[in-house]
Amino acid sequence: MIFLYLLLSTYPWPIRPFDTAHGVSATLEDARATRDAQGRIIRYRFHRGIDIPADSGTAVFSIYSGRVRYTTHSDGIYVGEYWYIHLTNRVEENSQVTGILDTTNTSPTKIGDVEVDHLHFQIGPSGGPYSNPLNEDGGLVNYSDNGNPIVYSLDFWRSGSEGNTATQVHSPLWGKIDIRAECQDRQTSGGVNTTLGIYKVKWYVRSIGMNPSVSYHPKDCIEFSQVEPPRNGDDVLLIYDRHNYSASSPFKYWVTNVIKNNDVVDEYWNTKLRIGEAWDGTDAKINGEAVLPDGRYRVWVLAYDIENNGGDTLARHGAEDEDVILDNFVPYVESVVVIEVGNTKYFGYYELTGNKNGKKPLDMRRCFCRMWAYGERSKGIKIYPAGHQHQSGRRK
Secondary structure (H helix, E strand, O other), X not given: OHHXXXXXXXEOOOOOOOOOOOOOOEOOOOEEEEEOOOOOEEXXXXXXXXXXXXXXXXXXXXXXXXXXXXXOOOOEEEEOOEEEEOEEOOOOOOOEEOOHHXXXXXXXXXXXXXXOOEEEEEEOOOOOOEEOOOOHHHOEOOOOOOOOOEXXXXXXXXXXXXXXXXXXXXXXXXXXXEEEEEEEEEEOHHHOOEEEOOOEEEXXXXXXXXXXXXXXOOOOOEEOOEEOOOOOOHHHHHHEOHHHOOOOOOEEEEOOOEEEOOEEEOOOEEOOXXXXXXXXXXXXXXXXXXXXXXXXEEEEXXXXXXXXXEOEOOOOEOEEEEEEEEOOOOOOOOEEEEEEOOEXXXXXXXXXXXXXXXXXXXXXXXXXXXXXXXXXXXXXXOOOOOOOOOOOOOOO
16 A cells, blocks of 8 residues: 555545545635634635545544644644644544554554544644645545536726725726636535535636737636735635635636745736736836727636636636727827928827837827928928828829
């Protein structure tokens, strides 16, 4: 049995049977809250491990051998970096126990019994970071899940709505936007159907009816591979909507924010972003400079579990969309040509960078001064829109 676990780069479950998948009813970084005696939330926090459903009195065993330490919880212990919480009949503190991986013909040491209806299991040093038990060291042996996440809805908010004041917006959209989505994962591990938080959520935008098509795919996303205390409080509320906070799935996620190196980063969708800029870069001044010019777009939110189920836009498994119109820019003059009796007297243009045909960028004051001067003298002015192929001649 020891050889099998090592060969598969997995580790056993802490309840019997050790090599058979059990249910999972909560996962890493699900939303949690600490409440006072009146039921008011006094602390927002992330869940630091997984919950394994089990009947009260189910025997619990340590995966590795070592010395037992009690947690600050009155119902938990840890051996090395493996934590077992919500126990009764705990083994004595500082006692040496034999782990499942270090036994062949004898039984491992029982470290306690499940107190109520589940065992909380987490991995990491005291103080974190805590890793996801479903994929750390290859994950729990024979764990599998074929349930698909669900994205119930998505909506749009003015940037900064994660704070105390939230402002919902509707199409047409402009400026900086936060996207919120209600998501849930459906687990089938061990033949037990449960609902919990998702493992990863991302979003992207694609144009509708534009030729050529344009799109925007953010580089980073929310992915719950680790959680590092003291990443609680405000960081939690950058992931989960404080205005609709729940400690049970489904959750409402601010999907435009991201997790980088265990830090939650407050980002947004800049619908006015200039070509070549990072997500928080300079705004475009005109339509032609924008990553996403004004027009119709489809916004997709994709949710995945740790087995990569979901994110299927065709079957709509872990995927939902919303069509919007972007409206950031007013009409503008892209180029002006002044012609007198077949001769071009002035050519100006507006361009993001570089030089166009050796001509200077458009200076509207200079342009209209020249137009007036040539017009008064010759009455032969022509003004062409962008892309117009003009012919020499005089306007009557």
